[in-house]
Amino acid sequence: MIKLNGTETPYRETIGELLSENHYEMKKIAVLVNGEIVKRENWPVFVLKPGDEVDVVTFVGGG
Amino acid sequence: MTYQIGGRDLRSRFFIGSGKLPSYRIIPEMVEKAGVEVITVAVRRINPETKQENIMDCIPDHCVIMVNTSGARNAGEAVRIARIGRELTGSDWIKIEVETDAKYLLPDNEETLKATEILVGEGFRVFPYISPDLVMAKKLEKAGAAAVMPLAAPIGTNKGITCAALLKPIINEIEIPVIIDAGIGRPSHAAEAMELGADAVLANTAIATAPDPVTMAVAMAKAVEAGRMAFEMGLLAEKEFADASSPLTGFLRRIE
Numbered sequence: 590m591i592k593l594n595g596t597e598t599p600y601r602e603t604i605g606e607l608l609s610e611n612h613y614e615m616k617k618i619a620v621l622v623n624g625e626i627v628k629r630e631n632w633p634v635f636v637l638k639p640g641d642e643v644d645v646v647t648f649v650g651g652g
Numbered sequence: 653m654t655y656q657i658g659g660r661d662l663r664s665r666f667f668i669g670s671g672k673l674p675s676y677r678i679i680p681e682m683v684e685k686a687g688v689e690v691i692t693v694a695v696r697r698i699n700p701e702t703k704q705e706n707i708m709d710c711i712p713d714h715c716v717i718m719v720n721t722s723g724a725r726n727a728g729e730a731v732r733i734a735r736i737g738r739e740l741t742g743s744d745w746i747k748i749e750v751e752t753d754a755k756y757l758l759p760d761n762e763e764t765l766k767a768t769e770i771l772v773g774e775g776f777r778v779f780p781y782i783s784p785d786l787v788m789a790k791k792l793e794k795a796g797a798a799a800v801m802p803l804a805a806p807i808g809t810n811k812g813i814t815c816a817a818l819l820k821p822i823i824n825e826i827e828i829p830v831i832i833d834a835g836i837g838r839p840s841h842a843a844e845a846m847e848l849g850a851d852a853v854l855a856n857t858a859i860a861t862a863p864d865p866v867t868m869a870v871a872m873a874k875a876v877e878a879g880r881m882a883f884e885m886g887l888l889a890e891k892e893f894a895d896a897s898s899p900l901t902g903f904l905r906r907i908e
Binding site for chain 1: 697699707719736739807854
């Protein structure tokens with residue numbers, strides 16, 4: 590399993606697969622694995638480990 | 653006339669926050685009509701089912717995006733959000749906002765200083781949001797902050813300049829720009845902040861929750877400009893007793 594935005598989600602081998610499997614639109618998002626940013630160009634090749642915490646973030650309105 | 657802040661030449665001294673807006677689609681009109689050049693945004697987790705418009709599509713290209721670390725509870729989290737912000741926008745302007753107190757949302761000045769030291773080291777232009785404390789402002793200046801952003805009153809309270817006696821020493825004693833942030837509820841508050849000598853004002857709630865955010869943004873922008881003009885000219889001192897403005901001779905009195 591992978592913890593995606595705090596929720597247990599089935600394991601996928603790479604960030605790219607995890608995002609497309611969960612129907613993310615790839616533009617204007619950033620991805621963190623265990624709190625560290627993974628650059629966009631590395632998403633297709635970045636290999637996840639079971640239990641990794643993945644956060645997908647974007648900008649919202651804020652003061 | 654332009655002034656320098658965070659390595660940029662800006663004209664507008666009125667910064668806006670983009671939280672609580674009824675729709676991001678009003679941002680372009682607001683920016684244009686109020687002449688805004690700096691806008692803050694926040695970073696949050698996104699779920700794929702969220703089909704909301706993306707704020708980045710609504711912010712005009714000429715605007716400087718200031719990423720806000722709101723939601724961070726300590727320096728480490730603020731640093732992480734700053735790095736995400738830079739990754740997403742390429743903007744190195746970061747507003748450090750670290751809060752642990754949910755009731756008054758008062759900033760943790762100590763964690764803010766820690767985050768500032770780290771992020772300055774990473775090449776960010778750091779804008780720390782702080783309680784109005786001159787000693788902390790001096791430490792932040794020494795740490796390399798681009799400006800300080802002391803609060804006028806707690807976030808979203810619309811109480812205005814509640815602590816001029818604490819803001820004025822910061823304005824007087826530090827060299828980096830002072831942006832008065834939070835608590836600005838009305839144009840008169842914004843004008844007062846600028847009359848005190850602030851370099852800029854940031855407002856969010858007062859605009860976003862107004863019946864017409866665009867009109868309120870314009871009103872605030874005018875007040876900021878008016879306050880700045882008066883400050884640059886020099887304000888007059890208060891007097892205890894009346895000082896007639898009409899001549900005190902030649903009255904039309906009936907001679908008895």
